[in-house]
Amino acid sequence: MLYLYNKEAGKPQLILSGDDHRYLFKVRRHKAEDVLHLRNLEDGLLYTYLISHIDKRTVMLDLKESQILEIKAKQSLHIGWCIIDPKNIEKVLPSLNEMGVGKITFIYCKRSQKSFKPDFKRLAKILLNSSQQSGRSEMMQLEMADDLHTFLQENPQSKMLNFSESHFAANTAFETIVVGCEGGFSKEEETLFTFKDIIGFDTSLVLKSESAICAVASLKLL
Secondary structure (H helix, E strand, C coil): CCCEECCCECECEEEECHHHHHHHHHHCCCCCCCEEEEECCCCCEEEEEEEEEECCCCEEEEEEEEEECCCCCCCCCEEEEECCCHHHHHHHHHHHHHHCCCEEEEECCCCCCCCCCCCHHHHHHHHHHHHHHHCCCCCCEEEEECCHHHHHHHCCCCEEECCCCCEHHHCCCCCEEEECCCCCCCHHHHCCCCHHHEEECCCCCCCCHHHHHHHHHHHHHC
């Protein structure tokens, strides 16, 4: 873990208890005079604290310094993701966060199962743990869209990832792309994009939605 999240980070003194105390005391085996890095994920600052006191229930920290240290992807990427099984979303979300995806908007596309409902509270916890591990200094944004038409009204410059002779590797000058669910896009959804706005991978293999989205993020951001 590269830093510990605390919404109060930045205050001259902090007292940690509960899960934070258990992690520092029982997992990391920290002791008095050790140095810790904290973020509040709002101001882009990395705060350095000294453990001034630690006992069986609490940890007391004294602020020593702060520095502006933003750690994020060099490019911007917003993914419109046609909803798949939330369990599969949760498996790949940490990887997408580590690669620097800025925003994911989940979309109920024609072939998405309406019974699938992302648990945003759970996803936020997954993103928080991933950010602490990877050092990312700002949280990924998560949103919902009722359908693809609504999403495109708000993001008219979007590309579609689909089967195409226009290959992804030669078309990375975009910020927003839509990735389909299992079964792909309907014909009606495909007509919402012009021919030049549909790009694909240079492969004959058929990828699962979560595989495709990881490929998009890695090729665009890394």
